[in-house]
Structures are given as C-alpha cells and as structure tokens.
Amino acid sequence: xxxxxxxxxxxxxxxxxxxxxxxxxxxxxxxxxxxxxxxxxxxxxxxxxxxxxxxxxxxxxxxxxxxxxxxxxxxxxxxxxxxxxxxxxxxxxxxxxxxxxxxxxxxxxxxxxxxxxxxxxxxxxxxxxxxxxxxxxxxxxxxx
Numbered sequence: 755x756x757x758x759x760x761x762x763x764x765x766x767x768x769x770x771x772x773x774x775x776x777x778x779x780x781x782x783x784x785x786x787x788x789x790x791x792x793x794x795x796x797x798x799x800x801x802x803x804x805x806x807x808x809x810x811x812x813x814x815x816x817x818x819x820x821x822x823x824x825x826x827x828x829x830x831x832x833x834x835x836x837x838x839x840x841x842x843x844x845x846x847x848x849x850x851x852x853x854x855x856x857x858x859x860x861x862x863x864x865x866x867x868x869x870x871x872x873x874x875x876x877x878x879x880x881x882x883x884x885x886x887x888x889x890x891x892x893x894x895x896x897x898x
Contacts, residue, residue, distance in 0.1 A: 767873075767874060767875055767876065770876050770880060774880075797832065800832055801830075801831060801832060804830055804831075804832065804834075804835070805827050805828065805830050808822060808825060808827035808830055809827040809828070810855065811855065812827055814855035815852060815853050815854070815855050816852045817849045817852035817853045818853065821838075821839060821841075822838065824837065825837060825838065841853075843886075843890065843892075843894050846894060846895075847861075847892055847894060847895070850864075850895060854897055856878045856881055856897055857878070858878060859877075859878050859881075859897060861895060863877075864877070864883055864895045864897070865895070867883060868883065868885050868895070871883075877897075878897070881897050881898065882897070882898055883895065883896070883897055884896045884897075884898070
C-alpha cells in the first residue's frame with residue numbers, strides 16, 4: 755500500500771484531529787445560536803441543507819445522479835424526502851465506487867487499507883474510514 759492510499763500527506767493523525775476539533779469549535783457559536791431559531795428558520799435551514807446535499811450527491815456520484823434524477827436539487831423541499839428511495843447496505847456495498855463522493859476513493863483501496871489498519875488514520879486526504887462488524891454477512895465500509 756503506497757503512502758497516498760493511506761495518508762496523502764505526512765501530517766500526524768493527532769494534528770489532523772486537532773485541526774478538525776478546531777474547526778468544530780469555530781462552528782459552535784453558530785450552532786448555539788441555532789438553538790433559538792423559530793420553526794420557520796429551522797425549516798429554511800433544512801431545505802437549504804437538503805438542496806445542497808442533493809446537488810452535491812448528483813454532481814459527485816453517478817449512482818445518486820441516476821437515483822435522484824426525478825428530483826430537482828434547486829427546488830426540492832422537505833416533502834421530496836419521501837420520494838427518495840432508501841439506500842440499503844446492499845446498495846452501498848454493490849455500488850460503493852459509484853456512490854462515494856470522495857475523489858479517488860474506491861472499495862478495493864478501502865478494503866486493503868482496513869486490512870492494514872491498527873489505529874485510526876486518515877485516508878484520501880482528510881477522511882476516516884470505518885467498517886461495520888458484518889453481522890449481516892458482509893461488513894459495511896463507511897467514509898466520513
């Protein structure tokens with residue numbers, strides 16, 4: 755496994771984790787402010803977030819582009835959530851390479867990296883790879 759497969763830079767895990775926590779702490783004031791939002795503000799935020807997520811998924815994932823073709827990301831509303839088919843673990847594992855929106859990510863590299871993993875590490879720049887226990891017969895691979 756080459757260095758780019760596991761870590762695209764030489765930044766230690768602790769430093770990357772610290773940078774992620776610093777980013778989270780910078781978001782906290784806005785998150786705390788949202789506690790006082792009205793129902794209308796919450797719904798507006800949810801709609802904006804949904805539209806952003808749909809646009810990203812459709813632009814970055816061939817699988818989602820096809821699966822969400824019937825929904826316009828620019829005008830979607832919360833009511834459209836019921837029109838989105840549920841993705842199963844089977845869907846994810848069968849179409850992993852077409853679903854994951856991380857550039858250069860692929861299931862073969864993820865599975866290889868998990869075999870060598872002894873502790874948390876970053877893969878594909880600043881992403882963490884997780885694996886489920888496989889109690890359904892096949893472990894699930896998840897990137898965040």
